[in-house]
Amino acid sequence: MNHLRQQQERQQKQIEDAICLLLKQQEAARLERETQDKKIQEVLQQISKISCHDSEDPGNRRQDNQDQHMRHRHEDMEDDAGDVNQRELVNRGFARGIKLDFPRFRGGNPSPWIYRANQYFLYHQVPPGQRIFIASFHMDDEALVWFQDASEAGTFLSWEDFIKAVQIHFGSTPYDDPMESLTRLKQVSTVNDYKSEFEILSNRIRGLSxxxxxxxxxxxxxxxxxxxxxxxxxxxxxxAFGLAKIQEQYVVSIRRPWRNSLTDSSKFSPESNLLKSGQIPSLLGAP
Structure with a gap:
């Protein structure tokens, strides 16, 4: 019985301690809330005073703002007069560390020239209304003759119209299908040449995965x-291109004549018969 009574007393003591701790926490929270309310009231009073001051004398307020703005402007001009021009150049895109030259066009396939021209305009942020004028200064020979005739006839009024006219005149015919040409393309020389032709055709196809x-x-x-x-x-x-290059180099090395590695007796060896038959083993693991 004594043991049970002692256990009940301990539990009651723990409950009383928990209640006391909870009351202390509530009191601390109340004080913190009152402090925050006082701070909020002070901020509201300050805002009210500022609003009343602005409404009582708006003319002086505007004059102070103008005077402050003029002082800041005068200080900025005295500190560094060149900063304004520098910022303007940065905003226009001309104050960059890399200098780009506008590509010249004399005729032929216009797709690479159009792509580089668009990249130039994007880099320098050239307005669309100035693009035809800039492009015309970089056209020579056949392209310049065509531009003079087309501009006098009013063929194009915008940069998009100009691009379409260039592609129609110098590009492939409307009946040309780059996808068909790509599927029919075959390697006839080196892997590098084949890949160059492949990329020219694939770049003309939009949405090809x-x-x-x-x-x-x-x-x-x-x-x-x-x-x-x-x-x-x-x-x-x-x-695939890297592996094709390796296999091409291996095929070339196999086809080279052996200078000192073959003797007269090796003419009848299985290796020499393999080379004569044209069955070239693969460095990449082909049987």
């Missing part, structure tokens, strides 16, 4: 290069 580009690129490679590269399952166009 990387997976489709990779498939078209692999299908146009020579068999002796395409099959070993496919076995390694490249995941991107760059991977």
């Amino acid at each position: 990387e997976k489709n580009k990779l498939s078209c690129f692999l299908s146009g490679l020579r068999d002796e290069i395409r099959l070993p590269v496919r076995m390694l399952n490249p995941l991107s166009l760059n991977d």
Whole structure:
């Protein structure tokens, strides 16, 4: 019984202590809330005073603001008069560390020239109304003759009209299908030349996925290069191009005549018969 009574007393003591702690916390929260209310009232009073002052003398307030603005402006001009011009140049895009030259166009395929011209205008933030004027100063030979005739006839009134006119006159015919040309493209020389032709055609096709580009690129490679590269399952166009370069170098090295490694007796060896038959092994693991 005594043990049970002592346990009940301890529990009651713990409850009383918890109640006392809760009361202390409530009192502290009340004091904190009163302090915050006082601060809020002080801030509201200050705001009220400022509003009353502005409403009583708005003319003086505006005059003070103007005087302060003029003082700041005068100080800025005295500190560094060149800062204004510098900021204007930065806003226009001309105060950058890289100098870009506008590309010249004499005729031929206009797509690279149009792309570089648009990049130039974007970099220097050239307004659309000035783009035709700037482009005309960088046209020569056949392109300049065409521009003179077209401008006199009023062929284009905007930069977009100018681009369309250039593409129609110097670009491919409307019946040209770059997708068909890409699927029919085959490697006839080196891998580098093939990739250059491939990129020219693929850049003209909008929305072509990387997976489709990779498939078209692999299908146009020579068999002796395409099959070993496919076995390694490249995941991107760059991977396929790198593997094709390696296989091309290996094929070239195999086809070179052996100078001192073959003797007369080796003419009847299996290796020499393999080379004569044209069955070239692959460095990339093709059987």
